[in-house]
Amino acid sequence: MSPLSGKVQTVLGPMDPNQLGRTLTHEHLSMTFESCYVAPLPGDEDVATAPIEMKNLHWLHQNPYSSQENLLLCQETEAVREELLSFRRAGGGAIVENTTTGISRNLGILQQLSKDTGVHIVAGAGFYVDQTHSDQTRKMSVEQLTDVIKNEVLHGADGTDIRCGVIGEIGMSWPMTESEKKVLRATASAQVELGCPVIIHPGRNPAAPAEIVRILQEAGGDIDKTVMSHLDRTIFDRRELLEFAKLGSYLEYDLFGTEVLNYPFNLEIDMPSDSQRVETLAFLLQEGYEDRILVAHDIHTKNRLTKYGGHGYSHILRNIVPKMLSRGMSQGQVDRILIENSRRWLTFK
Numbered sequence: 374m375s376p377l378s379g380k381v382q383t384v385l386g387p388m389d390p391n392q393l394g395r396t397l398t399h400e401h402l403s404m405t406f407e408s409c410y411v412a413p414l415p416g417d418e419d420v421a422t423a424p425i426e427m428k429n430l431h432w433l434h435q436n437p438y439s440s441q442e443n444l445l446l447c448q449e450t451e452a453v454r455e456e457l458l459s460f461r462r463a464g465g466g467a468i469v470e471n472t473t474t475g476i477s478r479n480l481g482i483l484q485q486l487s488k489d490t491g492v493h494i495v496a497g498a499g500f501y502v503d504q505t506h507s508d509q510t511r512k513m514s515v516e517q518l519t520d521v522i523k524n525e526v527l528h529g530a531d532g533t534d535i536r537c538g539v540i541g542e543i544g545m546s547w548p549m550t551e552s553e554k555k556v557l558r559a560t561a562s563a564q565v566e567l568g569c570p571v572i573i574h575p576g577r578n579p580a581a582p583a584e585i586v587r588i589l590q591e592a593g594g595d596i597d598k599t600v601m602s603h604l605d606r607t608i609f610d611r612r613e614l615l616e617f618a619k620l621g622s623y624l625e626y627d628l629f630g631t632e633v634l635n636y637p638f639n640l641e642i643d644m645p646s647d648s649q650r651v652e653t654l655a656f657l658l659q660e661g662y663e664d665r666i667l668v669a670h671d672i673h674t675k676n677r678l679t680k681y682g683g684h685g686y687s688h689i690l691r692n693i694v695p696k697m698l699s700r701g702m703s704q705g706q707v708d709r710i711l712i713e714n715s716r717r718w719l720t721f722k
């Protein structure tokens with residue numbers, strides 16, 4: 374049995390899961406996303422390199438990955454601190470910070486933010502998508518990768534003694550690369566030994582989540598303790614969604630607040646609106662998946678902060694919860710999603 378059994382591990386140490394409260398299971402508080410820069414359309418070069426200001430916020434909203442400045446959330450610690458205080462005032466308790474190796478995890482900042490604001494923060498172990506893997510990562514065996522991940526949970530990451538409390542977000546592309554598959558197998562091995570929660574970023578294809586679950590299962594992973602992120606931009610067909618749901622992972626709708634006409638990473642995809650996300654949650658509840666749903670905003674660029682006219686970390690609590698209630702969900706179901714499911718997932722076995 375893990376020494377962490379029955380506990381949640383935050384950046385301030387292990388804690389009683391009952392203290393978490395309303396939890397956003399997929400956010401970033403400090404990271405860089407330059408690896409996912411998308412060149413601006415011809416004619417947009419000037420606005421793409423201009424400083425962020427009111428007159429280009431609409432452009433930025435539609436083209437968030439085409440401004441290098443927008444990809445540096447790591448420069449906004451003061452704004453994030455203010456937002457976390459606002460999140461607490463809105464009734465929020467905890468945030469799972471999904472920044473892993475490859476997108477500039479900064480555990481010292483996370484620990485300080487938690488001390489300053491009283492928000493419980495759980496940090497993520499492991500590796501983001503292949504394009505951010507270092508040569509050293511690519512050369513590692515599954516056993517070596519497993520040791521790295523275990524060490525980040527048991528002893529601390531990035532040369533600190535600050536410990537991660539989940540594995541992930543583990544980044545997968547579509548199709549998955551060999552290096553990503555090794556990381557996935559290492560994730561499963563570490564999970565078996567530690568009894569810990571896992572969270573996956575799937576590639577942008579409806580077949581990706583099930584393929585990931587298959588590989589995790591083959592490597593001994595605990596699907597019941599695994600979150601599949603970003604379903605809002607991955608599985609659109611309801612029949613396919615139910616097929617996937619049967620596999621038993623948590624089903625995360627974590628792009629609340631993202632309403633964009635052209636999804637820059639895959640122009641074939643029509644990104645749903647928040648109203649459509651709520652409709653999908655209602656559908657999953659009706660189909661009996663009340664114990665499997667999780668929600669978040671996955672804030673990872675500057676323009677989504679309230680400082681830049683974005684929705685911020687309190688959008689779900691302030692706007693989406695009332696919408697859920699107005700669409701027939703009960704307070705009990707909302708609490709199940711925001712409190713009980715996240716608590717169960719985050720508690721070490």
Ligand SMILES: CC(=O)NCCS(=O)(=O)O
Pocket residue numbers: 574603606628638671673
């Ligand atoms: C930080 C991160 O990976 N966000 C996910 C963006 S995506 O558009 O859902 O892939």
